[in-house]
Amino acid sequence: MIKIKLRFIVVYLILTLLALAFLIPFIWLVVESFSPLNNIGFTIPSTFTLAPFEHVLTNSTFIRSIYMGLIQSLGATFLSIIFAVGPAYVFSRKSFKFKTTLLLGVLLLTGFPVFSLLVPTFIFFIDTGLYNTVIGVILFLGVLNLPIDIWIMKNSFDQIPKSIERASIVDGAGTLKSLIYIFIPLSLPIMAVLIILNFVINWGNFYVPFILLSSSHLLPISVRIYSFFGAFSVRYNELAALSIIYTIPAVVLYIFAQKYMIKALSGGIKG
Amino acid sequence: MLKAAKKKFNMQNLIYLVFIPTFIYLGIFFLYPIYLSIKYSFTNISLTDIGNYTYLGFLNYHNLFTSGTFINSIYTTVIFLVVSAIIGQMFLGIVVAYLLSVTQKYFRLIITSIILVAWATPQVTAGIMWYSTLSYIPSGTVNVFLGYFGIHSINFLSTHLALMSIIIANVWLGLGFSVLIFSSGISGISPSIMKASRIDGANPFTRFFRIVIPLLKKSIITDLLLITLFTLGAFTLVYVMTGGGPVNSTNIMTIYQYRTGFSLFSLGLANAIGVIIIVLALAISILYLISLRGD
Amino acid sequence: MSSVEMKNITKMYDKVTVLKDLNLKIDDQEFFVLLGPSGSGKSTTLNTMAGLDTPTSGNILFDSEDVTYFDPNKRGVAMVFQDYALYPHMNVYKNMAFPLKMKRYKNDYINKKINEVANILGIKELLKRLPRELSGGQAQRVALGRALVRDPKIFLLDEPLSNLDAKIRSQIRNELKLIHNDLKKTFVYVTHDQQEAMYLGDRVGILNDGVIQQVGTPQEVYSHPKNLFVAKFLGEPEINIFELDKNDGGFKIGGVPVDGHNFDKLNKITIGIRPENILLEKKSERDMPLKIVIRAKEFTGSGFIIIASTDEGKEIRIISDQANMDVGDLITAYIDYEHAILFDEQGDSINK
Ligand SMILES: Nc1ncnc2c1ncn2[C@@H]1O[C@H](COP(=O)(O)OP(=O)(O)OP(=O)(O)O)[C@@H](O)[C@H]1O
Ligand SMILES: [Mg+2]
Numbered sequence: 074m075i076k077i078k079l080r081f082i083v084v085y086l087i088l089t090l091l092a093l094a095f096l097i098p099f100i101w102l103v104v105e106s107f108s109p110l111n112n113i114g115f116t117i118p119s120t121f122t123l124a125p126f127e128h129v130l131t132n133s134t135f136i137r138s139i140y141m142g143l144i145q146s147l148g149a150t151f152l153s154i155i156f157a158v159g160p161a162y163v164f165s166r167k168s169f170k171f172k173t174t175l176l177l178g179v180l181l182l183t184g185f186p187v188f189s190l191l192v193p194t195f196i197f198f199i200d201t202g203l204y205n206t207v208i209g210v211i212l213f214l215g216v217l218n219l220p221i222d223i224w225i226m227k228n229s230f231d232q233i234p235k236s237i238e239r240a241s242i243v244d245g246a247g248t249l250k251s252l253i254y255i256f257i258p259l260s261l262p263i264m265a266v267l268i269i270l271n272f273v274i275n276w277g278n279f280y281v282p283f284i285l286l287s288s289s290h291l292l293p294i295s296v297r298i299y300s301f302f303g304a305f306s307v308r309y310n311e312l313a314a315l316s317i318i319y320t321i322p323a324v325v326l327y328i329f330a331q332k333y334m335i336k337a338l339s340g341g342i343k344g
Numbered sequence: 345m346l347k348a349a350k351k352k353f354n355m356q357n358l359i360y361l362v363f364i365p366t367f368i369y370l371g372i373f374f375l376y377p378i379y380l381s382i383k384y385s386f387t388n389i390s391l392t393d394i395g396n397y398t399y400l401g402f403l404n405y406h407n408l409f410t411s412g413t414f415i416n417s418i419y420t421t422v423i424f425l426v427v428s429a430i431i432g433q434m435f436l437g438i439v440v441a442y443l444l445s446v447t448q449k450y451f452r453l454i455i456t457s458i459i460l461v462a463w464a465t466p467q468v469t470a471g472i473m474w475y476s477t478l479s480y481i482p483s484g485t486v487n488v489f490l491g492y493f494g495i496h497s498i499n500f501l502s503t504h505l506a507l508m509s510i511i512i513a514n515v516w517l518g519l520g521f522s523v524l525i526f527s528s529g530i531s532g533i534s535p536s537i538m539k540a541s542r543i544d545g546a547n548p549f550t551r552f553f554r555i556v557i558p559l560l561k562k563s564i565i566t567d568l569l570l571i572t573l574f575t576l577g578a579f580t581l582v583y584v585m586t587g588g589g590p591v592n593s594t595n596i597m598t599i600y601q602y603r604t605g606f607s608l609f610s611l612g613l614a615n616a617i618g619v620i621i622i623v624l625a626l627a628i629s630i631l632y633l634i635s636l637r638g639d
Numbered sequence: 640m641s642s643v644e645m646k647n648i649t650k651m652y653d654k655v656t657v658l659k660d661l662n663l664k665i666d667d668q669e670f671f672v673l674l675g676p677s678g679s680g681k682s683t684t685l686n687t688m689a690g691l692d693t694p695t696s697g698n699i700l701f702d703s704e705d706v707t708y709f710d711p712n713k714r715g716v717a718m719v720f721q722d723y724a725l726y727p728h729m730n731v732y733k734n735m736a737f738p739l740k741m742k743r744y745k746n747d748y749i750n751k752k753i754n755e756v757a758n759i760l761g762i763k764e765l766l767k768r769l770p771r772e773l774s775g776g777q778a779q780r781v782a783l784g785r786a787l788v789r790d791p792k793i794f795l796l797d798e799p800l801s802n803l804d805a806k807i808r809s810q811i812r813n814e815l816k817l818i819h820n821d822l823k824k825t826f827v828y829v830t831h832d833q834q835e836a837m838y839l840g841d842r843v844g845i846l847n848d849g850v851i852q853q854v855g856t857p858q859e860v861y862s863h864p865k866n867l868f869v870a871k872f873l874g875e876p877e878i879n880i881f882e883l884d885k886n887d888g889g890f891k892i893g894g895v896p897v898d899g900h901n902f903d904k905l906n907k908i909t910i911g912i913r914p915e916n917i918l919l920e921k922k923s924e925r926d927m928p929l930k931i932v933i934r935a936k937e938f939t940g941s942g943f944i945i946i947a948s949t950d951e952g953k954e955i956r957i958i959s960d961q962a963n964m965d966v967g968d969l970i971t972a973y974i975d976y977e978h979a980i981l982f983d984e985q986g987d988s989i990n991k
Contacts, residue, residue, distance in 0.1 A: 080548070081446070084443050084446060084447060085447060085451065087443065088440070088443055088444065088447065088451075088455050089455075091440065091455070091459075092454070092455045092458040092459065095458050095459055095461075095462055095516060096458065097477060097485060097486070098462075098470070098473040098474055098477045098485075098513075098516065099461075099473065100477070100485050101473060101476045101477055101484065101485050102469070102472075102473050102476075105476070112482060113475070113476050113479055113482065113484070114476070114479050114481075114482025114483045114484050114487075114488070115476070115477075115479075115482075115483060115484050115485040115487075115488045116482075116488075152369075156365060156366045156369050156370075157366070159362030159363070159365075159366065160362060160363055160366050162362070163359055163360065163362060163363065167359065167360075169360070177633070180629075181626070181629055182370070182374060184569065184570070184573040184625060184628075184629050185374075185622070185625065186573065186576055186577035186598075186621050186622060186624075186625040187577065188577045188579050188598050188601075188621075189381065189577070189598070189601060189617070189618030189619075189621040189622055190374075190377045190378065190381060190618065192381065192384075192601065192605045192611055192614045192615055192618055193377040193378075193380035193381035193384055193615060193618070194373075194377045194380075195605075195611075196380065196384065196389065196394055196611060197376070197377060197380055199394055200394070212373055213373055215369075215373075216369060216370060216373035216374045217374075219366070219369065219370060219374070220370075220374075223366075234722065234724065236720045236721075236722055236724040237724045237725075237726060237727070239686075239691050239718075239720070239724065240718065240720055240724035240726075240785075241726070241737065242691065242710075242711045242712065243689050243690075243691065243711045243712075243716060243717065243718040243795075244712075244717075244737055244738035244741055244785070244789070245711075245712040245738050245741035245742055245789075246712065246737075246741050247710070247712060250741065254737070255726060258728050259726075259727065259728055273464070276466065277466035277467060277468075279466070279467060279468045279579075279580040279584075280579050280580055280583075284602075284606070295466060295468050298468050298469070298472070299468050299584060302468075302472050302584070309476075312472065316468075316469045316472060316473075319466060319468075319469060320465055320466055320469045323464055323465070323466050324461050324464040324465060327460070327463075327464035328457060328460055328461070328464060
């Protein structure tokens with residue numbers, strides 16, 4: 074009995090220590106963002122202040138970068154979802170000749186090392202005038218999430234029982250009405266989660282705007298933070314405050330959507 | 345009657361039209377860049393003059409595989425992959441998920457959330473946080489703590505230790521994903537199997553190796569594939585923390601590709617590196633599909 | 640008026656033939672049960688009637704009108720699904736209103752109709768609930784209600800009771816029978832449960848591997864099965880089967896010869912005797928004695944099932960009101976040869 078107790082205490086101890094270790098990197102970020110000093114190293118200041126947040130939130134460059142981040146993330150999210158929903162529906166509901174092959178293709182693109190495509194895309198965008206445009210960034214970010222969106226959506230649609238749609242059709246709804254009254258309302262929660270996920274992924278993406286944009290006024294917050302970090306005479310407390318403002322929405326939304334994504338991701342290829 | 349049948353047939357097939365816009369979009373912005381990357385990998389295209397290039401055949405590839413920097417980059421990538429993804433994230437992920445599965449519900453929720461916050465943190469922030477946490481001069485969080493215990497400051501981002509540091513940061517970043525996958529896998533194991541094994545006298549270690557790991561086979565393969573691909577394509581965290589240095593000690597392939605293209609202006613060579621990364625990723629994916637087919 | 644006729648229906652998925660040249664005539668106002676094991680094609684048959692599937696070849700006629708390529712909503716059928724298929728985002732009222740809304744009925748009428756049906760089914764208190772707040776039996780009633788509000792010409796029910804526990808199942812089964820009597824509509828009911836089929840069906844069609852084996856009243860198919868499959872599929876416990884070979888010195892069961900006039904051409908026959916047709920006392924001159932050892936007795940509430948074995952070691956089952964013997968006893972039972980069913984080598988039934 075005592076042995077079992079001891080074993081449990083050890084488990085709790087290990088996990089608690091692990092969680093504490095996971096918090097270590099956040100210590101500097103939080104302390105520094107409320108600090109009047111600015112320091113890349115770790116010092117506990119004698120007083121805490123909200124000034125870094127104030128400075129950041131009244132600085133038009135930073136506000137603009139938040140705005141650019143929002144536009145680019147939301148635009149790309151919109152594109153991915155719109156282009157994913159039709160194929161996902163057909164993949165889930167119809168059987169046709171090359172279905173498995175096509176699905177495998179989508180799956181391969183899902184795991185594609187997209188970073189390596191930035192060099193050719195950079196050249197392609199310069200050739201076509203899409204380089205250094207917001208629409209270019211949106212188009213490319215949007216296509217990157219398209220395969221995984223099709224995949225997750227298809228798996229989620231598979232969870233909506235077919236017999237429900239069949240029932241509605243026997244009940245007198247045509248294909249279109251069945252879609253409007255039955256399928257779409259049932260898939261709304263999935264869509265909501267997927268929209269959040271897409272937004273967070275795009276919001277967190279750094280390398281796409283970093284490589285495809287050059288004009289300072291187009292840079293989204295992710296790139297802005299990085300250039301701030303790399304600049305001379307950095308106000309680290311403001312950097313930390315800006316990073317916190319950048320991070321909190323992502324973390325909150327992500328935790329919210331996470332559980333669902335795993336379920337959808339681990340679904341296999343069915344029929 | 346034949347007419348009716350035919351009409352129904354056509355109407356049914358209209359729905360396949362939804363594929364067209366999606367395929368066009370994917371074709372232009374995903375597949376075409378793949379094609380371009382292969383095409384340019386055989387040229388000497390340069391950032392200084394994108395309009396002019398000549399075909400070099402396999403020269404870029406030849407140069408890469410005879411270059412010490414590239415071989416070193418592959419070596420660094422492999423170590424980064426094996427230690428941070430396979431050992432750090434996957435194996436540690438299973439252990440943590442298993443330990444979490446025996447703890448109390450709210451405790452589990454709190455610990456999982458903390459681990460997940462790391463996974464949810466945007467990589468630019470993560471990179472900056474880790475940089476300052478490991479900072480040597482002035483002392484970052486870790487060195488300040490070490491100081492409290494009277495231990496000398498350590499330069500975590502030096503040539504010898506930088507690779508270890510980015511590995512730790514990457515484990516920190518990615519562990520949450522694996523823990524989630526395995527937690528959902530473990531919760532899918534029927535409780536009666538666990539009870540039965542307990543009655544059969546298996547101790548926690550035997551249970552872990554004989555029951556949990558074999559039953560998690562599918563989760564393990566899925567997790568392995570995804571985190572290997574994530575890690576192979578990782579860029580931001582390492583780029584922000586070390587930029588590939590010092591002295592190429594953390595020069596993983598993506599960073600090498602970036603530097604080749606945008607610091608050395610050799611876009612042709614950078615494309616060849618990209619193609620090699622793509623081929624590696626495809627090989628990993630195909631291995632995964634084969635191992636799933638075995639079931 | 641609504642009869643259903645399926646003419647030479649064949650259904651293939653890719654290269655697999657699921658229904659093979661199926662012919663079926665269901666009369667107006669009939670309660671027709673389609674019975675068969677899992678995977679035999681029952682749901683496919685029903686879906687084809689509903690218009691959810693299109694047959695690869697053949698025709699479907701409702702009252703001699705060809706509806707083969709009609710959309711489901713043009714056929715005037717209502718369907719109840721095995722998993723209920725309630726719309727999870729609508730409450731019970733909205734679920735039942737859905738088919739009426741699709742037909743653009745006025746709200747007053749919808750309201751009246753739903754209340755009427757809810758009264759019949761005893762689900763008035765559930766109207767505001769969501770499907771996930773219902774028990775299995777309640778959900779089944781709602782699914783039934785959604786079909787009833789429509790006043791369809793034909794009801795199609797796909798194993799509607801199979802997910803319920805025994806008690807509620809028999810309860811709803813009774814209600815269904817009453818509803819059918821009241822409505823006087825055509826019902827096509829799919830099940831794999833032979834007792835349910837016997838209880839509900841005016842006629843029963845037995846389906847195996849996509850082929851209709853026999854159609855008839857429950858009494859007909861039970862007492863005069865067309866083939867061995869039907870004989871074995873109906874009845875609980877299963878029919879006792881004796882496979883006889885002329886080369887064993889003539890057709891004999893337990894050493895007693897079996898008589899019949901048209902045995903001359905046959906080398907092998909199979910005899911099926913229902914458990915209730917093996918008697919513990921001789922009743923008529925034609926009864927054939929059979930020496931058996933009692934292996935087990937099971938009390939079923941209304942009587943006993945006796946498990947015994949013959950001299951040849953064959954296990955047989957007997958249904959009897961009483962069983963005043965013990966396990967291990969050696970007794971003589973009597974085969975009621977009048978009710979024995981004979982089959983030829985192909986398993987088709989033959990006359991004695
Ligand atoms: N969409 C489909 N594609 C391919 N094969 C199918 C499809 N639907 C059914 N089948 C096959 O057709 C056969 C008959 O299926 P059906 O669902 O009609 O059987 P059932 O008698 O209703 O069985 P159950 O009692 O299990 O519901 C099965 O072998 C099944 O695998
Ligand atoms: Mg069925």
